[in-house]
Amino acid sequence: MNDGNEWQLALPEFLHEAEKLLAKSEECLSHLHMIRNDSDAIDCMKISLIKLAEKADALALQAISEFSRHIQYLIANAENPLHLHDQALDALHDCLTLLAWQLELIDAKTGQLTLDETEQTTLIATVILQIPQKDFSTKPQQRMHHTS
Template sequence: MPIDRKDWAQRFPEFLVEAETLLAKSEECLNHLQLISNDKDAIDCMLGTLLKLAGRAEALALEAISEFSLHIYSLLNLTQDHVDLHDQALDALRDCFTLMAWQLELVDHKTGQLSLDESEQTALLEAFAAQMGQDTFEPKTMSKRLLPPSPAARQA
């Protein structure tokens, strides 16, 4: 179901505040991981905030933000049993969060459009994947199955 632009314009400022809060929380977890390497609670917290951010962005049809969050989530989640978030991996993850923060600022507040070249997202995700010990990063393999169903889908 397409999003009503008037409804979107009313919901976007609230989303933006929540997204910035979720990103800040993820960065706090990242800072914690720099002090206490591979702390499972900090990683779980980061996974939860990324998934929540992806769901909120998806609800407003902000696909670039939603998919970027899901890609980061999947890379963290794939290696959760044998996590090695060393300094270079944490730096690559911080770069992803920095780009996401920039992208949130660049979303047009009236139209919801985000004009971007996906190559920067892809390059950062590839760098993070390499630091996480993944040989390749294939963005097309990620699906929205990680997101909980939307209220409309649950009612169907």
């Protein structure tokens, strides 16, 4: 649980940084719609998602950090990350949109993020369908698939 005063000081800075990282990821996605094989755009998106996950970890925002890491992993583990088609890019865009929405749901006083993980799980499943993975046996441990 987050300490109230520290949390209230840290949250605005985190949200500002998170919005910048998500905007950077969105820029990369837009770029990939135009130039499919741009490895710099893919690397930039992966780095932005990892940074977001690390910053979320620092504030104990597990749902955001795990979701960011999972999206990054699916991009990194893609069989052919330089040939993502429109549906794959759209699925990634939906994930980024959900992340942005979740940032807005963080309680500024308590630092709690209460959410139903169903939408995260559904979006991850959609990304997996749209982006064939190299090897499913090496997926990161997922806490998203537990039922409450």
